[in-house]
Amino acid sequence: MIFNNDWDEQLKEETEKDYFQELRYKLAKEYKLHKVYPPKEDLFKALKLTPYEDTKVVILGQDPYHGPGQAHGLSFSVKPGVRIPPSLVNIYKELHSDLGVPIPNHGTLV
Structure with missing residues (x-):
């Protein structure tokens, strides 16, 4: 298992x-x-x-994060306290403009 x-x-x-x-x-x-x-x-x-x-859906990222504290097993997500990566900022912007989803002040997708 x-x-x-x-x-x-x-x-x-x-x-x-x-x-x-x-x-x-x-x-x-x-x-x-x-x-x-x-x-x-x-x-x-x-x-x-x-x-x-x-x-419901599986999202695979093309370029995994490779810095200390960034990658933690979830595409586009970072641990608390880590600066939000540009790719995730763009995802947040699209969610906000298309669906009105509030933009979080963190990059943790858990």
Whole structure:
């Protein structure tokens, strides 16, 4: 089990494939040898926080955050106290102009 919820069943076949096992091995090695973002415990955070049954859409970011304190396993989100990245500022602006959603003063999407 990787996600500890219904994502495990949905992705079981995929996570058992050779390429996925090789990827897990490579990631484990990278975490031992280098500073890697997000922290290991935040890998797949979105899937751990939201059961498959409750998921309406999955958004994948093109360029992951790579600075200390930025990446924490959720596309476009940053931890509390971290400056809101330009990409998220743009998302907030679009949500506000299209739907009237108030613009938060933080970048945490949890």
